[in-house]
Amino acid sequence: MQKRTISALLFFVIAGALAVNLFGGPAGTGTITGKVTYTGTPAKARPIDMSKEPVCAKAHATPAMSQTVVTGPGNSLANVVVYVSAGDQGSSAPAKAAKLDQKGCLYIPHVLAVQVGQEVEVTNSDQAAHNIQANSKTNPAFNKAQSPGAPPVDVKYDKAEFIPLKCNIHPWMNAWVAVLNTSHSAVSGEDGSFTIAGLAPGKYTLTAWQEHAGTETQEVTVGAGETKNVNFVFKMLPY
Numbered sequence: 001m002q003k004r005t006i007s008a009l010l011f012f013v014i015a016g017a018l019a020v021n022l023f024g025g026p027a028g029t030g031t032i033t034g035k036v037t038y039t040g041t042p043a044k045a046r047p048i049d050m051s052k053e054p055v056c057a058k059a060h061a062t063p064a065m066s067q068t069v070v071t072g073p074g075n076s077l078a079n080v081v082v083y084v085s086a087g088d089q090g091s092s093a094p095a096k097a098a099k100l101d102q103k104g105c106l107y108i109p110h111v112l113a114v115q116v117g118q119e120v121e122v123t124n125s126d127q128a129a130h131n132i133q134a135n136s137k138t139n140p141a142f143n144k145a146q147s148p149g150a151p152p153v154d155v156k157y158d159k160a161e162f163i164p165l166k167c168n169i170h171p172w173m174n175a176w177v178a179v180l181n182t183s184h185s186a187v188s189g190e191d192g193s194f195t196i197a198g199l200a201p202g203k204y205t206l207t208a209w210q211e212h213a214g215t216e217t218q219e220v221t222v223g224a225g226e227t228k229n230v231n232f233v234f235k236m237l238p239y
Contacts, residue, residue, distance in 0.1 A: 072190050
C-alpha cells in the first residue's frame with residue numbers, strides 16, 4: 001500500500017511538472033504568445049561614439065549602436081514591453097530583485113520590466129564611473145554616482161510608471177524601467193517574440209509599449225490550458 005501511495009504521489013508531481021513545461025505556467029492557466037512588428041520606415045540605428053571614454057570604446061569590437069528603435073528580420077521590433085494592463089487579479093511582488101547592469105558603457109538590458117514593490121538592483125561592471133539619474137515623476141527621482149567596484153544601487157518603486165534612466169557622465173547611455181502593476185509582462189526579444197504565462201482563465205487588456213512609437217492595446221480572452229497568439233504592429237516614424 002505504501003509503495004502505491006508513493007507511486008501515486010510521484011505521478012502527480014511529474015504530471016504537474018509536465019503541465020508547467022507544456023503551457024509555460026501552472027496547470028489550468030493560460031499563456032499568451034506573439035510577435036511585435038512594425039510598418040513604415042524607422043530611422044536606422046546609429047553607431048555610438050565612445051571615443052572620449054577609451055575604457056568604453058575598448059569594450060566593443062565593433063561600435064555599439066543606438067537602442068531607441070531596435071529592429072530585426074521580418075520587420076520585428078525588440079525592446080517592446082507587453083503587459084496585462086487590465087483584468088489581472090493581482091499578485092505580490094517577486095522576492096527576487098530585477099537586475100540592471102552597466103556594461104560596456106551601456107545599460108543592460110535597455111528596457112527592464114518590473115512589478116511595483118520589486119527591488120531593482122543596479123550594478124556597474126565597467127572600469128569607468130557612472131552616474132545613474134532616474135527621471136521619474138510619479139515615484140521619487142534619484143541621481144547617484146557609482147564608481148567601479150562599488151556596491152549595487154538598490155531601489156524600489158511604489159507606483160506604476162515608465163521611468164527613463166540616463167548617465168550624466170556618458171550621455172549616450174539611456175534605459176527604461178517599466179514599473180507595472182502586474183507580474184504578467186514580457187519584453188520582446190530580437191525577433192520580436194514574447195510570452196506571458198500563468199494567466200488565470202479570463203478576459204484581459206494587453207498593452208504593448210515602445211519608447212518611440214507609444215502604445216497599442218488589444219482585448220484577449222484566455223481559457224484554462226490555452227495558448228493564445230496575439231500580435232502587435234507599430235507604425236514607426238523617423239526620429
